Amino acid sequence: MLVTVMFYIMAAIVLGSALYVAASKNLVRSVFMFFVTLFALAGLYVLCLADFVAVTQVVVYVGGILVLILFAFMLSGREALEGLQQHNNRLLSVNNLPALLLASLFFIVLANIFIKAHVEDAGWLKQAVASHNVITPQTITINNLGVNLMTNYLLPFEVISILLLMALVGAAHLSRKEETA
Amino acid sequence: MMITLTYYLLVSAGLFSIGLYIILSKKNAIQILIGIELMLNAAILNLIAFGKFDQLKNSGQTFALFTIVLAAASTAVALAIVLNVYRRYRTIDPGKVNQLKD
Secondary structure, X not given: OHHHHHHHHHXXXXXXXXXXXXXXXXXXXXXXXXXXXXXHHHHHHHHOOOHHHHHHHHHHHHHHHHHHHHHHHHHOOHHHHHHHHOOOOOOOOHHHHHHHHHHHHHHHHHHHHHXXXXXXXXXXXXXXXXXXXXXXXXXXXXHHHHHHHHOOOHHHHHHHHHHHHHHHHHHHHHOOOOOOO | OOOOHHHHHHHHHHHHHHHHHHHHXXXXXXXXXXXXXXXXHHHHHHHHHHHOOOOOOOHHHHHHHHHHHHHHHHHHHHHHHHHHHHHHHOOOXXXXXXXXXX
């Protein structure tokens, strides 16, 4: 029962703050509401019994990506931001009508698919429930996650780490001040 | 009433659509980046909701971690590009950046 209430609270915070990010005219405020969205999403991950991923979400997204976004935001000049704020950026205006139409139609299609698919009745989910392969609140997932990361998923792990290294070197190269050229 | 998988999928569908709306309607590269992050988070929520049904191999949670790392990498590169574009064009409106070389 408590889980149900918590789920509804978290889902309301996630969707409400995401809508605020979409609707707000003030750019700085929308960035900070994005922060709230990420925190509430970490709460939803905990409700899905993925505590390690929730902590990683808080550390990487809130601590890393959001600070990076704020950094770029402050560096990209005041006059550009003020010029943008005068734009008519409300949720309901003629300029945004195509985007609103496309997004809401997309949502209707997705919601229809998800409701009609009856994902709870999928074969592999029933098999997992029957063979007790479901994460329960009593299971400790972190041990298993670490072992799996170093055995079953070693190749994706290494590929991702090389990709991250390449991306960071590329980012450092791009954001460097050009002296020679 | 139990919270089933469909509820999580619906929340992620809403998040994805909001991200799509932000990408299509905003005139600021950083806000478009935030929209992309919202869509990525919708995908991560789906991975984790399904990952609950795999205790032995933890596939959902592992790939959710990989996706978070990918999002960090893409954000770093995208922000570096945004800063470069601002330095060159004095604006970060993607509609006004209309030259590949200057």
